[in-house]
Amino acid sequence: DAGVIQSPRHEVTEMGQEVTLRCKLISGHNSLFWYRQTMMRGLELLIYFNNNVPIDDSGMPEDRFSAKMPNASFSTLKIQPSEPRDSAVYFCASSPTDYSPLHFGNGTRLTVT
C-alpha cells in the first residue's frame, strides 16, 4: 500500500498562472478530501467527494478553484488564475468508508509569487 500520493511536492509559480495539483487515492478508497493549510487559518476543508461525486464544496474559496475526479482513483485541484494569497500547503486525503479515519498524503507546498 503506497498510501495517498500527491504531486508535485513543491510548486512555485507566478501570479496569474494556472496551477494543477494531483492526488492518487489509496486503492479501494471511495472518499476524497482536499484540505488547505496556512499559518493564519490552519487546516481548512475545501471540498470532498464520495464515489467520484462532489458532496460539499462550500469550502472552495472562489471560482478560481476547481476540483475534479475523472476516475475513482485520481483527483485534481486547479487554481486559475493563481494569486499570492493562494500560497499554502494543500493536502489530499482518502478513506475507504464514511466512518473510517482519513489517510493523508504528504501535501503540495504551493508558492505563488
Place this chain on the structure above:
Amino acid sequence: GDSVTQMEGPVTLSEEAFLTINCTYTATGYPSLFWYVQYPGEGLQLLLKATKADDKGSNKGFEATYRKETTSFHLEKGSVQVSDSAVYFCALSDPRQGAQKLVFGQGTRLTINP
C-alpha cells in the same frame, strides 16, 4: 458552527517529561473526537479517537478521554520521547454532517529536547 480550540504552542519539554495538550470543543450535536499528528514534511496521521462520552482513546502511549461535561479532549503522555516532536491537531466530526467532515484546531507544535 462547530469549532475546536487548542492550547497555543509551541510547547518545549525535556525527554521523559509529562505532556498535556489541552483541547476543548463547541458542537451542537454529539461529535466524535480525534487527535492527529503531523511529523515534519508529512501529512496528518490519526493518533487516537473517541466516539462517545467517557470513551478513552489511546495509542503509542498517548491518551485522551472524551469529557462531555467539560467539552474537552485533552491529550496526555506520561513520558515523552524526542521522536514525539511534531505538530498535534485536535479535531471533531459531527456524524450528522458526515463522519469524515473534520473540523481541526489550530495545531500545537511540540518539541522534545534530549
